[in-house]
Structure formats: C-alpha cells, structure tokens
Amino acid sequence: MMIHLAMATGFLLILIGFYGALSNRNLLRMIVAFTIADSGVNLVIVAIGYMPGRTAPILDATVKAGDAAARVIDPVPQALVLTAIVIGVGVTALMLAYAYKLYEKKRSLDIAKFTELRG
C-alpha cells in the first residue's frame, strides 16, 4: 500500500508539474514546473523497484552474497534513476541558460512573446 501511495504521489507530482508548465507563461516558472515533474518521475522509478520487506542492494555483513537474491530489492531502477536524475539536471541547466538568453534578447520571460517562428 505504501508503495502505491509513493507511486501515486510521484504521478501527482508529474501532473502538477505538467499543469504548471502548461498554465504558466513565465519561462522560469515553467522550468521549475518541469523540475517538479522530474522529481515525480524519479519517485515513480524508485517506487517501481521497491519490494516490501527487503533491504538495500548492498552486500555487507548482514546481506551475504549467497542469499542476496532473497534479501535485496531490485537494484536496476535504482541504477536507472541515477541516470534520470543526472539527465534531468543537465536539461534543467540548459533550459535556464536558454531562458536567460531569451530574456536578454527581449527583456521578457513570457513564452508567448517568442513566436516569431510560426505557421
């Protein structure tokens, strides 16, 4: 149940992020909205790998190599979420830079002002 709650929260974050990106015309707010959505995605990913009653996928004194398969949770989503996070950061940085440059050009952060290309 916990896990469904976590997952649902993740999805909710995504939807909130999307809504923010769709309803805010300010570039920076859009970027923030996307980071919220990204967090939601990451939460969902982690939730997918979770298995009730198991421990982190690190071998140590308590988790021996032999019985690891029965004791640890799925390590794959954890590995993937790392990548997802990093990529999210990269994109966010990039968007910030673009937003800055766009602002420099038009002194405005309103997305509706940047519609020279159309049709």
Place this chain on the structure above:
Amino acid sequence: MVKRLLALLLLAAIGGIFTTLVLGYMPDAELNNTARYYADHTAADIGSANLVTAIVITYRGLDTLGEVTVLFLAAAILGLVLARGRRQVQARRELTPVGELLTTGSRVLVPLIMLLGVYVFVNGHLTPGGGFQGGAVIASGVLLLLLTDPLRQFAHTLIAAVESLAGVFYVAIGLMGLFLAGGFLDNRFLPIGTLGALFSAGAIPIIYTLIGLKVGAEFSVMLSDLSDTEAL
C-alpha cells in the same frame, strides 16, 4: 481560462492513464530474472559490494558513459549559449558584501565538503554513493564559494582540463576492458580483489573517481557560467 481548462482536461486524461498504471501495479514478490542475475553474480563477477554500482559502472556502463556525456554536453552548451552574442562587460556591478558568517563558514566548510565528496566517490563500490554523488558534493563546495563571492573567477582552463582528461581516461579504461577483458567497460582487467575492500571491484573505483572528478568539474563549470549571468 480556456487554456487552463483545456490543460486540466488533458491532464485528467493523462492522469487516467497514470491511475491505470498505479492500480495495475503489483510489486514483485521475487526478483525478476535480470535483478536476480545481478544479485547472484555481482559479488563473484564484478567484486562490487554495492550492486547498484556494479550495474551503473559495469553492466550498464554504456549508460553511465552517456550520462557523463550528458553533463559534458550540458556544460558545453551552457557555455555556448551564454557566450552567444555576449557583450564584453567590463564594468562589473559592485555587489554588497555577503557577510562575515558566510565567508568564514565557507573557509571552514569547503575543504571538508571536498573531502567528503572524494570519500563518496572513492567508496562508491562499497557504500551508497559514487561518482555522481561525490561530484555533486564537490560542486556544492564550489557553489558555496560562489555564494561567498559571486564574482569569483575560477581557473577555467584547469577545470576544463580536469573534465576533459577525466573523460578521456574514462573512455580509455573502457577500451582497456575491451582489449584486456570481456568487453567495453569491463572492469575486470584489474584484479577484483576481496569483496568489501577499498581496492577491489577491478576498475570500478578508478572509474568512479574519474566520474567524480568529471562531474564535479562539469557542475562547477555550469555553476560558474550561470553565476556570470549575475553580471547582467
């Protein structure tokens, strides 16, 4: 208003998809085939105590190389975007001093932060953490420095050299895996050692070190580039 309504409608539909996903989700009782393989074989094959690290660096090493490249790209492009059509700003705005507390605090904390960062990536194969986390920690040190003195200039050349060299070595190690072991990014051309020891898991600590340096450098470059926009 119409736009928001439409957005809500669309998101409701998408939310429907998501809801179905959530409701249809059943956590596995057993590890699936792939995960079981990792759980069973990592210790023997890779020698890394941290399964996630084994996956990140070896099994899915290509992803990680790509990931590093994403940051590399982001940093490079950030530089390009900000350099685009830049006017040479000579007269910089004077900023109000940040205060004693921050200045002194940073002097104390920055070396510690750096040290922690290094610890995190060097021990990536043993404990939670690794190159990315460590790199991020290092970058947070840089951030602290920037907060203290927003106009601070870093040795761009040095950072860039660290970043590039780390990248080149990373690729080179990957190739050594190809030549000396089972395939590209195979960590086993170095001895696996004992599970749980610092010098174990073949090339993983080296790779994580390189990643840590690289990520740290990249984040630093990004932060410093972005901080330059303060000059506007």
Place this chain on the structure above:
Amino acid sequence: MQFDWMKIPYSLLTLFIVVNFGMILTAFIAKIAARVGRRNGIRIWQNYADLIKSYGSRSSITHGAMFYLAPVFRLTGGVGLLLFVPTIYGSSMFSNLSFAGDLILALYFVFFGTLGMALGAAESGHPHAAIGVSRGLSQVTTSELPLALAVYSVALQYHTLSVTAIVAAQQGGFEHWTLFTNPLAVAAAMLAFLGSMMRPPFDVVLAPQEIPIGPPTEYHSSYLALMQTNRAIYPIAKIVVYMNLFFGGAGNWPVFFLKVFLIYMVSVFVGVVFPRFRVEQSIRWFLIWAVPLGILSIMLV
C-alpha cells in the same frame, strides 16, 4: 488496275450536259423568284451572256498566288464532286469516275472547293471576304450535321457506302425510295440542303447588300467566269448526291432533269418565304430543328 480510257470522254459528256442544264436551271429559277417578287427577272440565256462578258473583261488583276488559284480550286471542287458520283443509275457511260471512291469521298470533296475559295478570297485582303468566310464556316458546322447524320443513317440502312449500291437498293418503285423507307433521315438531310444552298434564310454568308457577296467579292473577269461555271455545276452535283441517296436516283436523263429541278425548287420555295437568319440564329435553328430529326433517324434505322 485496268483503267477504261473511255471514261474520260464519257465524263466530259456528263460535264457538258450538267453545265448547260445548270446554266439554264439557275436562270430559270432566278426568273421564278423574280416573278414571285413581281419583277420581270433575267432572260433565260442570261448566264451565258454573263459568262462571255466575264471572259471578255479587259481589266484583270491578281492579289497573289492563292487568289489566282481559288477559282481553280472552286471549279475543281464542283467538277470533282460531279464526277466522283454516278449521274445516271445503271449506265456505265454516266457512272463517271466513281471508281475512285465512295460516298465518303463525295461528302468530303465538297470541302475542297470551299477551302480553296476561302483561301483565295482571304488573300485578296478584303475584309468582307474574310467576314463572309467566317460566317460561312460557322454556319456549315451545324448545317452539315443533319446531312452527316442522314448519310450515316442511310449507310446503316443499306449497309454500304457505295452510291451505286444505295441507288440500287431503292429501285422497284418509289415506295422503295429512302424518302419513304427512312423519312426522318430525308427530312434532316433536306433541312441541311437548305442550309447549303446559300439561299434565304441561310444566305448571310453572301449577304449581297451587306458585304457584297462576301468571299468572292474581289473576283472579276475570267476568275469570275470560272466561278460562274461552278455556280452552274456545283448545286447540281450536290443535288445529284441527294437524289441518289434519298430519291431513288435517276435511270435516265429526263428523270434526272425532273428530280434535280424539283429538289432545287425546295430551297427556292423556302427561300422566298423566310427572311434571312443571322449566323447564330441559323446555328440554333439547325441544332433545334434539324439535328434531332437526324438523331431520331439514326436511332430508329
């Protein structure tokens, strides 16, 4: 191929008879028309006199090669048309040169003279000539249509395109004439005939008062003589075709003269009764009245 050289003098004989018959017939008809209009009219020999006068005319000019050749084309058309069709049924003497081709040849050869004439007239540079040609060509597109349909109908009826064979099929009493076996086709064809005779109400091409006789307006002297000769031959040659197709042909010269005269008179009667049509009026008239008859005839045959 064996060519019977005697056909040449025989053909010339036919030609001679027809020329004289035509001269007299046209004068006679002109006289009748004048009488209807309570005028005295021309003398019956007037055509001969005109011909001699034209040949005797001293002034003679030319506007160029086509102008010069046009009367030749014109008369060749008339003579050729006459000679490509057998005149007297059953007489090898007066079957003329019909071995060269069948009904289709005759129908298309009609245009030979017209075309040459039009070209010559056009070279004269006289606008009236060009206007006349424009009118004539316009009118002919629909006035010929009922005839074409009628011919098609007749050819379908008799399963042949040979004039001789068509006449042969109509022998044995007038009830075998196409006139009675295929009256619709004949009606259509006779309406077309009216259009082709350059008489009122379809004489806007020549329109003597408006564009002094249209195409031939610049012609004089011996050119005119040739054309006058043609004016004697050509209507008869055309009527011969009609006679052969629709009225049982002619087995001897008296019947020939009678039938040609009567057919000719049809156009005269109509001509003295109706006023002149403008071009578009006559085109519509043919499309509305004559063409449906032709269509009916090919549908019903």
Place this chain on the structure above:
Amino acid sequence: MPNALYLIVAALAASFVLGLLSPKRCGIAYAITLVTLAFMAWVSAGWLWAFVVGGAQPVEILTAGALPPYAINLRMGRAEAAMTLLINLTGLLSALYLKESLFKLGHRGMAVLLVAIMAFCGIVLTRDLFNLFVFFELAAISTAGLILLSEDDRALSAGFKYLIVSQFVSTFLLIGILFAYHATGTLNIDTMATSARLLQVGAQGFTLAFFLMFIALVTELKPFPANGWALDIYESAHPAYSAIFSAAAATASLYAVDKLLLIGGASWYPMASGIGILTFLAANLFALPQSNDRRLLGYSSVAQIGLILVVLGQRDLLGESTSFIAIGLLVSHAVAKAGLYWLSGLVQKRNLIDWAALRGHPFLVFAFITFVAMLTSLPPFPGFYAKWELVRMLAGGGRLALLALILVGALIEAGYLFRWFGYILKREPPTEAVSGEVHKLVPVFVAVLAGWALGYLWGDLSGTGRHNLLLALPLVFAVGFLLLDWLPAWVKNTLAITGMVAFFFLTYTEYDPLRLIFALIFLIGGAITLLASYDAHGRRIGFYPAAMLMVAGMVMLVRAKDSFEFFAAWELLTIGSYFLILRGKHSEPHALSYLLFSLGGAFLILAGFAIAAQGVAPFPISALGQVAPSLAPWVFVLLATGFMTKTAAIGLHIWLPGAHAEAETDVSPMVSGILLKAGLFGLFVLLMTMGKQQLYGIELTHVLLWIAAFTALLGNLMAVFQEDAKRLLAYSSIGQMGYALFGLALMNHLGWLMALMFVINHYIYKSMLFLSVGGVAKRTGTREMYRMGGLIRLMPLSFIAVLIGIIAVSGVPPLSGFGGRWIFYNAILASDYRMPMVIIFLAGPVAFLYLFRLIHSIFLGQLKDELRRVKEAPFWIVLPQMLYVGLLLAFALVPGLVLRRVDSYLNLFFPEGGLHWEGFEITSDYGYWNPVAIMIVVAVIFVSLFAWLLFVNRRAQKVKQFNIVFSAERPYRPETTHFAWNFFAPYRKALGFLVQPYATNFWGTLTDILHTAGDLARRLYDGNGQSYAFHFLVFVVVVFGMGL
C-alpha cells in the same frame, strides 16, 4: 572489421580531447572533428561493405563482459551499417560545410556536434531500451545546442520550445520504460519482445507502458500535430544542422521506432500507419502555402518521415520487403533533404523565389532537380523502386484506401517541389549571388553523386520483377548527355540524331507491326524533328539530356515487357518532357500543371498495375488480360484514366494548351507530334489486353467513346476561339486525340486502324504545323495571329507547309487526312453504338473553322507595316517541314505501305472487318477507296483548269496591297483592314457556352481549396512553445483514445 563500438568511443574520446584544447586552437580542433567523423564513416562503410559484398552475418557487440540481457549490447547488421553510414556521412559533410560556424562556436561546438552524431549512431546500434533513452537524451540536448550554430536569433526560442516538448517526451518515455521493465523483467529489446509475447493477455500494465514508450518515440518523428517545434528548428537552425536533423536524426528515430515495434508487435502497426499517413498528408498540405524555403523543407521532411512510418506500420503485409522499401525511401529522403538544406545555405535569401539565384549555375540546378526527383520518387532513384514495391504490395494486400492517401500526398508534395523548381528556372534572380565556397559545394556534390549511386544500387538490389534502370541503354544514352553538356549544340544534336536512328535500326526487327509504328514515330520521327534543333546556337544547356530522357522513356515504353518497365518508362518520359516544356520562356505555370496532371495520371497507372498484379512480380503486360473479373473493370478505369491524362481527354486537358504553346519552337512538335502518342500507345496496350470491360453493367469502352467524342468536339471548339497560333494548334491536338481515342474505343478492326492512322497523320501534320507556326512566331516576334497577316509572300515555304497541313488535318481529299475519315466512317458503321457519333459529326466541320483562321490570319489578308521586312523561317526549321510535306504526300498516296501490315496484325484481335488491299484500291465491308486514283483525278482536273485560267487570264496584273474596293474607299491601315481578331465572334455567340472553362475552374478551385486549407490549418502552429506542448498532449490523448 573494426569494432562498431569505435563509432561511439571515437566520438566520445575526440570530444573529450577537444575540451583539452585551448579555445585559440580552432584549426586543430576542426581537424580532429573532421578526422573523427571520417573515421566513423569509414567504420560504417567497412561494415556495410562486409555485409553487402562479403555476405557477413550481423554481429552482436557485448559490453561489460557480460551477456545480454544483463549487460547492454549493440548490434551491427546490414541496416545498422547503412544507417550509421548515412548518419556519419551527413555529419562529416555537414561539418565540412559548417566550417565558419564551427570556428565561431569553438571547440565546444565541435564537441557537441561529435556527440550528436555519436548519439544518432548509438540510437541505431543499441539493443537496450534504457540505453536508447540515454542516447535520445544526448541527441535532444545536442540538438538544442547545435541550434546555436545558426546566425538566426530566433533559433534560441526554437531551441527552448524543443526543450519544453522533450521534457514531456522524456517523462513519458522514462515511465514507459520502467513499467515495461517491471512487467517483463528486462530492458533488452529482443528479450522484452520475447517476454511481451508471453504476457499478452491481461497485461494491462505492459500495454500502457508500451503505449507511453511508443508515443514518446513516435513524437521524435515529428508526427502531426505534435511537430510545431520541429518546424521552428528547421526554419531557424543552420541549414547544415537542419541537414543533420532531417537526414541523420530522422534516420535514427525511425530505426528506434522500428525496434520498438518489434516489442509491441503487429497490434501496434495500424497505429503507426495511421499516425504516419496523417502526418504525411497534413505536412504536405501545410507545405503547400509556404514561402520560406527551410520551413517548406521542414514540412517535406516531416511528411517523408511520416510516409516511412507508414511503411513500418505495414510490416505485417510487406514482410521481407519492408527494409528494402523503408530504407529506399529513407536514403532518398536523407540524401535529398541534406542536399537541399546544404543548397539553401548557398542561397542568400529565404523566399522560395530567391532560389532563382541558382539559375546561373547549371550544376546547382542539376543538383536541385536530382534532389527533387529523389524526394518525389522518380526513376532512377531508390525512392522509385521503393514506391513501386510499396504500391505493388499494398494493392496486393487490398489496402487501397491507404494506397490512395499515399498517392494523394505524394502528388501534393510533387506539386510544391516542382513549383519551386519552376521558380528557380523562371523567376527573376535576386541581386545576391550564390555563395560558392568550395567546402560548401563539396557536400552538395557528394550528395548528388550519392543519389545517383544509390539509384544504381537500389536498381541492383531489386529482386524479381524489377530491373536496374540505370543499365537500360536508352536511359544511359540520355544520362550520358549530362556529361556532354559542355559540347556545342550542333554536335550534341548530331549525336542525338545518330543515336536515335542507330537504335532504331539495331532494334527494328524486335517489334510487332503495331509497336513498330510507334517506334518509328518515337525514334525516326523524333530524329526528323530534331533537325530543327540545328537552328539553335550556343550550348543549349539542359536541352539534350531532357530531350533524350523523353525519347528514352518513349523507347523503353514501346519495349516494355512487364508492368515495371512500362511504368518506369512512363515516368521517365514524363519528367523528360516536363524539363523540355519548362524551357519555354513563359512556361512555368504550364509546365507545372503538365507535370502534376502527368504524375497524377502516372499514379493512377501505378495503382492500376498494382491492383492488376495482386502482388505478382514480374507482371507481364500481357497478363492484364487475365485479371480477375471482379478487379478488371477497376484496373481498366485506373489505367484508362491515367493514359487519358496524357492524351488530354476532356476534363483532364487543361495542362495541354499552355504546355504545348509555351514550349520552344522545336520542342512543341516533340511534345505534341510525338509525346502525345505515348498516351495512345498506352491505350492501345490497355485495350489490346483487357478489351471490353463492364462496371455496374456499364460498358466502359462506351464511356470512353463518349469522352472521346466530347474531347474531339470541345477541343476543336476551343481551338476556334484562340488568338494565339500555338494555342490554337494545341487545342487542335486535344481534338485530334479525341478522334484517335474514339477510334480505339469503337473496339473494332477499323476503329483501331483509324486510331493508328491518326497516330501517324497527327505526328506528321502537327509537327509540321508547330514548326511552321514556330518559325513564323520566331520571325515576327509574336504568336497573336491578328498581329500578323499577309505573310504568304514573305514566307512562302512556311505557307505551303501550313496549307498542306490544314488540308491534311481537315480530311479533305486528296491528302492523307481523308484516309482517316474514310476509315472512320467504315468503322462507325461496324460499331454497336450510334449516339456518340452525333457529337463527333459535329466536331468534324468545326476543325475547318480554326484551320482557316490559322492560315488566313497569319498568311493571308493584310500585311502589317512592322512585318514588311520579315524573312522566311530559318533553313533548319523549314527543312523538316518540307520533309513532312513529302511524307504527307507519300502517306496520302500509299497508306498501304505502313498500314497493311498493321491491318493484318489487327486480325489477331478482330478477325472480322479488316480491309482488302488490291493494288492501290482499298476495300472495306461497306465501301471502297483508291487514293492514287483520287489524286490523279483531282490533279488532272486541277491542272487542266489551271492551264485554262492561265491561258485566258495571261494578262493578269499583280496589284498592291490596298488595291481593293472597300466601302468605295481605298483603305490604308492594315490593322483596321485585316479581319482577324475575334474572327468567329458570331460563333461564340451561338456555341460559346460550350467552351466555358468549367474544367479549368474545377481544377483551379481544387488547388485553391488545398492552398486555403493548408494556409488555415497551419495557423495551428502559432509559434508558442506552450501551444506545442498542448499539441503534444492532445496527440497523446487522441492516440490513446484511438488505441482503446
């Protein structure tokens, strides 16, 4: 073979090394970039060579020393090798092209470029889903970076819009991948595909997960309507980057979707096809009203990718052929689009019309048309083979609606691309010249070479039922003229004539009598017409390749054994003639409408053949006779309509007058006298094989009969009202083709013979008339007849040609036209139908009207003052006319020389109703005809009377021009005395209602509707990044709704 991993390793290593260089060492950085890209291209090329030539097997490349599915693996196979080669070469050439811009951006920019190319390769190579995601993100980020190569400031906002959409996309992709992993326990594509098969039932989670992945990856293909961002990029990015974006990125994304479909299985194919076809149509429609070159190319790219997506979605039907078709279309698209974008960088201004700047550079024009031909799938390029195969299989599988939509879209695409080509050749060039730096020309040059090489390759790869067109001798001959274009025109003319005549004499034994006549007209007839081309001076760039292409097409048409050869020949002759027509001074719109009608017709033919073949290949032409009865009438309708666009049957005729009238003097006879016969040949072939067909109880040949009759009538009527001499002749051709079609549709022995007679006659007299009128127009400087007049004395030879010509056309004995009429009457007597004859009877005399007008207004009447010094037409234009006069007389006297053999050949089809040939006499079941006798009789009468007139009229005096009596005055102004303008005014009053331009209005309205629809609908893309996000979400929701 070098490990394919080097593709990735080399690029990464190089880009990291670039970071080491100081910003000042741009030269070295650039060298490293080029070398790396060259190395990558070499690796791919090596693999491709190994697969294609060496027959190597696909190789799995493992990483991390573990086996898949536990570690990431890559695969190098034939398709991968081809695609990575395409990507790397595009990258290399673009890098070369981008020299200045890269120097401006510095080493970081070069590194980004390398990573981008690497990412595209990675997308192609990887077999791991998450790895695919990583490469996609790399590609996306580097795309956002490379947009900065552009000088255009708007590129920044385009980049931001792109980032917004890619945020949404990557969210969906990630969630999809993770849930798919959860459902199947693997990230390996192949393993997942296997597991997914086992899941199927009740695996709601997996289906949804797959849907999310699918929608995300498909969005990378820029589907309608979620593609506004892509168009903004295309428009504002540096053209060389757009080349990469269009060629390389699209290639990679397509392959990714293909891999994904492997997982999803056949149930997702219809979805892919649906999205693809919608995108194809919408993008082409939106491209129609574009005036910005790069945006137009963007729309075209989107459309092409949509089409390829359709192909991928038809995998269930296409099976093994999928890759042949998809890759064929893909390489055509990639090479052409890259080439066009590179070209766009050479042109300084962005309006399509500004491309007229290319005109002074024959090579660039050639490059452009090569690319356009590739995009529109014309032979001999790969797209042509792909199109053929696709249509063949779609028709075979009964997917006709899809087929129709594809063809409609392709036609629209051809419309805007060739319209553009017209601008290049015909519009006023802008003042800004084309930039001619070598490093920018090299990529274009390579693309052109690659295009032709690929054409050869695809021809070579062709399986059964296809042939390598670039090995066909006539086509090689034509293409050879491209290389000889530097020679003076007279040398090429001699070569061309020699080649044509020689080819005829080498092959004339191979034809049956019917084909022999067509071959004779195409080859020998063409050679005679070419004599007139000796009149041209200089080099006449472009004329000979085009003319020979047309001739090659016609020859191949006659020699075609199966439907593929036939169709290929048909398209070749169409484009050849299009180029020829386009050469006319004012022919731009007319050439375009010609091409569009022809291509439309060609598509109908293509569809007809494909439906007839039902997947069988090769499909011999003769097998048309054995088509299943349920399909046969439809095949008949398609093919007949296709051929009738070429013969300009009424309703489909509006292209002809302009095209034939505006063409050059020696081109008009070629396209009218010769080319029109290709359509008739098609109809001959069709009727010979399929015979009579009934559709819903309607006899189709009866319908043809009506069409033919109205074509004859209306063609003639329209000719009557023309002031322009060449247009008059052009309309007359429509009428004449109506007659020929009528003969064919009669479906009896004599009807066909008559059609053939028209084929021969029309060739001779229409070529002759066009040459005469062309010569006159050349001398007088106008084609308006009323501005001429009285030229008989100045141009007597031309006059004679016209005189003989009009006598022949009108069918007056004794010339050859009469033979046609005579056979016609005999033919209709044997026919079952009567009503259509009424119309055709009406049409007959109408011909006199325009013929008289032609000769009168030009040669007779009053000579104008400004034309008093006009000379006879040039020798080389008169010479063929005189040859034609001779031919016409010969054919009038002894038609048997040509017709007898055909007459007996036709007995194969209609044993009844042939002619009897005895000496000079020709007899039918109904009548008889002796051409020699007629000639002699007429000549004798004529000569006697002429002699008589000469005798009595020997004193005749030649008088001056105005020596006429006109309202009792002597006129003095030729303009007011020459009765010529609106010559048949009364006739227009009477029958003018028949020639209202209904067809022109119909087609005009249709084009307007398309334009307006495109113009309205493209407002959807309002330029707001948020709207694009909405579009994407709407797309997701709608597709999801459809998928339920």
